[in-house]
Amino acid sequence: MPEPAHRGEWYWTQYIDDQGRWRRASRQPPGEDLAAMRRGLGRQPGSVPQMWRLYQAIVADEHSPRLAAEHAALCLFGVHQQSQRTPMHKPGTGLGKALRDLSRRDGVSEEAVARRFNAAATATSFDELVAHLRGLVTLLRTHAIPLDYTTLLTDLLRWSDPDGQAQVRRRWGMQYHAWQSPTAQSSTSGDAAIA
Secondary structure (H helix, E strand, O other), X not given: OOOOOEOOOOHHHXXXXXXXOEOOOOOOOOHHHHHHHHHOOOOOOOOOHHHHHHOOEOOOOOOOHHHHHHHHHHHHHHHHHOOOOOXXXXXXXXXXXXXXXXXXXXXXXXHHHHHHHHHHHOOOOHHHHHHHHHHHHHHHHHOOOOEOHXXXXXXXXXOOOHHHHHHHHHHHHHXXXXXXXXXXXXXXXXXXXXX
């Protein structure tokens, strides 16, 4: 499925370039935007007036799966970017890869990450998925591990279709369980955790 139609740049790409760096050294997302995104968690898309100007998806109505996917991605990005000095959107880093990186950090239980990841991947509703992703994104934020929010938005949109759910689950699983060379593995596990 191609990326959902949108009228401008997704919020997270307005500040972060294709290499996952700030577009301008001092230009981070405004704190009030991130706070508005976090207020949107658990609320219906379009119900937080401070978020209205942040939406970019082209939708037919307020019940559109596109709007729900963008709303969830914005809210999760707001949680992830909170209090971070480095960008938490990194093109090319899917959810499975980000969680694999998390599971290999010192002081992190690989079993606990896998259990939480499996709970998200087997969610039976969109709201349940977003609730699990919120907890996972909070863990990623704790360890300053970014992920690709444009891809996450597309995954969230695919979740509205049973065939799409299966595709997303397979891709996340392949990313999480991907073979990694010993050199890359040792550099990942040697990273210091950020509290």
